[in-house]
Amino acid sequence: MPIRTEPITVNIGPQHPSTHGVFRMRVTFDGEMIIDVEPIFGYLHRGSEKLAEERTYTQVITLTDRLDYVSSMSNNLSYVLAVEKLSGIVPPERAMYLRVIVAELQRIVSHLVATGFFLNDVGALATPLMYCFREREKILDMFEMLCGARITLSFMRVGGIFQDAPSEFWEALTDFLEYMPGYIDEYERLITGNEILLSRTKDIGVLSSEQAINSSISGPILRASGVKWDLRKADPYDVYDRMEFEIPVGTVGDNYDRYLIRIAEMRESLKILQQCVNQIPDGPIRADTANLIRPPVGDAYGHVEGPKGELGFYLVSDGGISPYRCKIRSSSLINLTALKDMLVDTKLADMIVTFGSVDINMGEVDR
């Protein structure tokens, strides 16, 4: 005898252990199936865009660190590219290579965190996460050698980077490039092909390429849905046009594909790092710019392929020492808009798994 059930609306978050920050969802269930999802955000709003309007161009760099605090380097890079476009400053070659190096290291960090927490959400509590954090720690150590901080880095400056890398950084990077492929193999042995993971993630949270494009998402999620789109190839910045690497794409667009894409991207990042280490020239690391930059009146949009997708800064200058308007196109926020497409018609138990596979960062969503 079928039991008649009423749809029930459940509030999840903002204080929920697996919502990756203060994120709230209002989910409507029919029995165990999800029929509607409404993401609610804004709990971590700090007004970064407004704060940027009353800080000088250099001081805003410290604000960008705090957007997506798992990938400060990419945020720094996106912002300084926008200011450079606005004011026509060209950084020296060595600085461009160093920027690519740190951006790729940061991508590995972010993907390690994403993979670790995704598996945490699947139910592999803490074990894979700790493996991932072991290598993340090595990269953070390298960042500490470079710029004295581990998370909020403030490494880049308009027209270059703040200071050249010390010699111990190069040693650490060479070592890292040697042992990291082995560690990625280890994660794959640990996780890829595991039956429990397969049954929890395969064909769950599917996002078709059409839906992905229509909701304007970017990054690994878009590529997992089979769209070959990467700003590093589509609109190369710094020295990406000299690098040879593949863009891994998925076929189905399910949770498992998103996981595989991140693993594959880490391997591609290692390739880029190796090429950078081989090619990097000597020379200055900062263009000759004043500390107080006054770009001409106008506007510019700078964007990078961040670990989570396209991260862009749109700056308007009125000729003063601080931006007239600073708009941040945050990848996490826009990727979240596809959450409903992924979640509807899946089960309650898959909700957190799918959410984990999107890899958002609340600092960036709420800004």
Add this chain to the structure above:
Amino acid sequence: MYGLGIAKGLAVTFRNLFRKPFTVQYPEEAVPQAARFRGEEFGWFEERCTGCASCAKYCPLGIIKIVTHPGGSNMQEGQSYTVDTFDIDIGRCMFCGLCVEACPYDALFMGSGFERGQYVRDDLIIPIEELKSAERRLSTWYRPQLEGKNYHPHKDEPLSWEEVGRK
């Protein structure tokens, strides 16, 4: 074959069971710090400071408070301003280092500490007296002259004001 993935995963776990842990037991043991570590306990040299307040203007949060009066003597430049107040409110500091980058006279340095815990927020304001007398563990962040000497704040002796300049 069903179960193969799990067996492979468990083999990795098993192999890792017998190696040395990567973690250290803080506070008994601490991980080594890089020389550029941006930390608290700012190093400030009264002899080098001219009271120009570049650092205060450059700080994104405006947490450095400087009060000067003219007519002091500065050991680098002769007559100059005397610094009466130089307070850094590290309770709000984010250790971005922009103040250090802004200082043209190498008078201000990032510190390398990270363990200053206080019960009251006001105790986190470092007054000028404390800056004068503090044991300086200077970070080499944005100070290539220290890096050139291979200086490390936790391995080498504290430096005097004559030794930390660019010349």
